[in-house]
Amino acid sequence: xxxxxxxxxxxxxxxxxxxxxxxxxxxxxxxxxxxxxxxxxxxxxxxxxxxxxxxxxxxxxxxxxxxxxxxxxxxxxxxxxxxxxxxxxxxxxxxxxxxxxxxxxxxxxxxxxxxxxxxxxxxxxxxxxxxxxxxxxxxxxxxxxxxxxxxxxxxxxxxxxxxxxxxxxxxxxxxxxxxxxxxxxxxxxxxxxxxxxxxxxxxxxxxxxxxxxxxxxxxxxxxxxxxxxxxxxxxxxxxxxxxxxxxxxxxxxxxxx
Amino acid sequence: xxxxxxxxxxxxxxxxxxxxxxxxxxxxxxxxxxxxxxxxxxxxxxxxxxxxxxxxxxxxxxxxxxxxxxxxxxxxxxxxxxxxxxxxxxxxxxxxxxxxxxxxxxxxxxxxxxxxxxxxxxxxxxxxxxxxxxxxxxxxxxxxxxxxxxxxxxxxxxxxxxxxxxxxxxxxxxxxxxxxxxxxxxxxxxxxxxxxxxxxxxxxxxxxxxxxxxxxxxxxxxxxxxxxxxxxxxxxxxxxxxxxx
Numbered sequence: 001x002x003x004x005x006x007x008x009x010x011x012x013x014x015x016x017x018x019x020x021x022x023x024x025x026x027x028x029x030x031x032x033x034x035x036x037x038x039x040x041x042x043x044x045x046x047x048x049x050x051x052x053x054x055x056x057x058x059x060x061x062x063x064x065x066x067x068x069x070x071x072x073x074x075x076x077x078x079x080x081x082x083x084x085x086x087x088x089x090x091x092x093x094x095x096x097x098x099x100x101x102x103x104x105x106x107x108x109x110x111x112x113x114x115x116x117x118x119x120x121x122x123x124x125x126x127x128x129x130x131x132x133x134x135x136x137x138x139x140x141x142x143x144x145x146x147x148x149x150x151x152x153x154x155x156x157x158x159x160x161x162x163x164x165x166x167x168x169x170x171x172x173x174x175x176x177x178x179x180x181x182x183x184x185x186x187x188x189x190x191x192x193x194x195x196x197x198x199x200x201x202x203x204x205x206x207x208x209x210x211x212x213x214x215x216x217x218x219x220x221x222x223x224x225x226x227x228x229x230x231x232x233x234x235x236x237x238x239x240x241x242x243x244x245x246x247x248x249x250x251x252x253x254x255x256x257x
Numbered sequence: 258x259x260x261x262x263x264x265x266x267x268x269x270x271x272x273x274x275x276x277x278x279x280x281x282x283x284x285x286x287x288x289x290x291x292x293x294x295x296x297x298x299x300x301x302x303x304x305x306x307x308x309x310x311x312x313x314x315x316x317x318x319x320x321x322x323x324x325x326x327x328x329x330x331x332x333x334x335x336x337x338x339x340x341x342x343x344x345x346x347x348x349x350x351x352x353x354x355x356x357x358x359x360x361x362x363x364x365x366x367x368x369x370x371x372x373x374x375x376x377x378x379x380x381x382x383x384x385x386x387x388x389x390x391x392x393x394x395x396x397x398x399x400x401x402x403x404x405x406x407x408x409x410x411x412x413x414x415x416x417x418x419x420x421x422x423x424x425x426x427x428x429x430x431x432x433x434x435x436x437x438x439x440x441x442x443x444x445x446x447x448x449x450x451x452x453x454x455x456x457x458x459x460x461x462x463x464x465x466x467x468x469x470x471x472x473x474x475x476x477x478x479x480x481x482x483x484x485x486x487x488x489x490x491x492x493x494x495x496x497x498x499x500x501x502x
Contacts, residue, residue, distance in 0.1 A: 157316050158347035158406075162413050163336030163365030172360060176351045 031221040032228050042215055046228060049208035053236070056125065056207060057194045060132035064193070065186070067133060068140025073170070075145050086141070093138035098199055102131045106203045128200035132193055139189055147182035148174055180251050187244035191237050198233075208232050266325075267292045267417060267448045268313065273322035275308060282308050283319065284472045295449045297459040300469035301495060306452045309469070310419040313450065314341040327416060336365040337413025344422040346402045348394035354381070354405050355390040361413045373412070380408040384438050400431030404438050411442075418442065420451040454499055460484060468492040 032046070033039035075086040106127035113120050122130070151174050159169035201210035212229040216222045268290040275283040283305045290296050298306045311317045312324060315331045324331055326339060349357050358377035362368040368376070381387040384404035386397075394402050403423055410418060420439065424432045436458050443449060443462045453459065459466055459480060466483045468475045468491075475489050487493045 152347075154343055154345055154347035155349065157314075158341075158343065158349070158409075160316065161314055161337070161339065161341035162361030162409060164361065165365075168364050172364060173349055177349075180351070 027224060028221055029224055031215075031219050031224050042219065042225075043228075045215060046208070046211050046225070046232070049206065049211040050232070050236075052125070052205065053194065053197050053207040056128055056132070056197045056200060056205070057190070057236075059129045060136065060197070061190045061193050063129065063133035064136040064140045064189070067137035068144055071137060071141035072144035072148065075141075076148065076170070086145075090138045090141055093134060096135065098131065098135050098196055099202070101135055102128065102199055102203060105131045105134075124200065124203045124205035127203055128197065128205050132196060132200075135196075136189055136193055139192075140186070143182050143185045143189065144178065147178035147185075150181055151177045183244065183248055183251070187240065190244075191240055194236050194240065195233060266290060267294065267327060268450070269323070269325045270309070270312075271323045273312065273319050273324060275305075275312070275317070275319040282472050283312075285322070286472075286474055288467065288474060288477070290448065290450060292448055293446050294464045295443050295451070295462050296465050296467060297463040298450065298452045298467045298469060299454060299456075299459070299495070299499075300475075304469040305472040306469045307421050310341070310421050310450055310452055313417070314339055314419050316341075337361055337410075338416050340410030340413060340415035340418045342403070342406050342410060342418070342420045342423045344425050346394070346399070346406045346426070348402055348406055348409070350394050353391050353393055354386075354397070357394065357405060358409050358412050361409065366413070376412055377408070380411045381405075383411070383441070384408045385434075398431060399427045400434045403427065403431075403435045407435075407438055407442070415447075417448045417450070420449065420453065422452050422454075424453065424455060456484075456496070456500060468495065470495075 030036060030039060032043050034043055071086055071089050074082045077083050106122060106124065109127075109130075110120060110122055148170075155173050155177065156169050159173040160166075164172065197207060198209040200207055201213060204210070208229060212225050216225050219225065266289045268288070270286050270288045273283055273286040274281065286305070286309065288309075298309060300306045308317065312319055313326060313331065315334070326334055331339075348354075349360070352360065355374065355377055358380065359370065359373040362373040362376060363370055378387060378390065381390055384407055386401055386404055389397055389401060389405070394405065397405065407418075407423075423439070424435050427435065432455070436455060439449070439451070439458070440462055449462075451458075451463075463480050465477050466480055467477045468483075468487075468489070470491050476487070476492055478487065482488075483492070484496070487496060
């Protein structure tokens with residue numbers, strides 16, 4: 001309900017903005033007018049980017065969560081030497097800006113692999129998935145670490161006294177509780193991934209932003225097209241928000257049932 | 258000090274010392290508990306009484322001295338051989354009561370789910386709350402939660418039960434129901450070490466009462482001696498304070 005109100009408010013303000021500026025003559029909405037054949041063709045062209053943006057974001061998010069968890073767990077090892085790789089990974093990956101990393105993975109990685117005797121060409125889609133997943137995993141790892149730390153110590157102690165190993169305690173007692181706590185920040189990261197997926201356009205992946213760029217080049221109407229592009233991302237993000245809120249409600253109901 | 262014969266005792270602590278950085282929480286604690294014996298440990302806060310049971314549960318490490326539980330070091334016990342009941346219950350909030358009880362047997366002992374369930378229900382009967390089996394801990398009262406915690410330990414078939422101030426976090430009207438369950442357990446011959454200030458419980462159940470102060474065991478008495486003629490002035494003063502109200 002709240003989501004719907006917020007969506008309408010956002011749309012309304014954008015339309016108002018457009019309406020106010022119309023007399024000045026800066027806007028030309030015909031370019032994406034669904035009631036003209038060209039406008040409708042353009043809209044369909046732009047909307048076809050949805051599926052790649054969604055696929056890219058979902059794959060990257062899933063990979064990021066898996067990598068993040070694998071990276072986070074050694075942070076709780078008793079040995080300092082086991083904890084070290086966690087710190088190094090997080091600090092190093094977190095420090096690389098997304099765009100240079102995208103270039104490095106897409107253009108550089110195949111070259112590096114070739115020198116190692118591995119012939120692997122990386123297409124724009126997988127290049128973007130790998131980059132987004134790696135880049136985000138450092139943050140996911142920190143989220144997992146903080147979530148695990150937030151579970152009271154007594155839980156691990158109780159698990160130990162009923163005979164569970166450290167790994168079992170993590171799997172059956174600590175992680176299930178940590179995941180409930182980190183759901184909101186994980187959702188945040190997912191939204192971040194969806195938005196950062198726009199960078200995939202620069203290595204030629206045909207997602208939402210790339211299609212908008214291409215249309216701008218042929219139609220010379222950047223303001224209208226990028227406005228629609230922003231709305232496209234807004235819709236995606238609002239859907240995610242609603243989904244996460246539903247999940248949170250379900251999990252809370254679960255805990256007190 | 259002569260070495261204690263470790264064979265016949267359930268627990269032996271000999272010259273056990275423990276430090277947190279520079280602060281010494283236990284100094285040269287020596288204590289034995291026989292199989293089936295019920296020992297109550299009392300003392301002012303910071304006296305090290307919780308530390309003793311936490312060492313026995315393997316939750317903390319000591320720096321010098323030896324600890325044996327049934328003749329073996331603490332880490333070398335079978336899974337769940339030493340049961341522990343905490344002041345804060347520490348039930349698993351994301352699992353139902355039944356799942357709390359089944360987790361140890363299923364995962365640590367490899368019991369089948371059906372056997373674990375039967376066992377869990379039997380122990381829930383025993384702590385008198387079988388009707389709460391499918392609720393989450395958050396929906397139970399403190400007294401009920403603590404009884405579930407006791408049942409959870411019992412499901413692992415422990416040879417020794419440790420209680421760390423099991424009634425201190427409870428509202429007064431719920432203390433009795435937990436103590437009743439513990440007395441029940443005592444009658445069945447369980448070896449128990451209980452840190453508590455419930456002196457009525459100590460009088461009824463304990464074979465011996467150990468008084469700790471400043472990281473040392475000041476004296477160990479039978480309840481009769483403790484309540485009529487404590488040997489040390491510190492114990493007498495302590496009893497005077499907690500028995501007055």
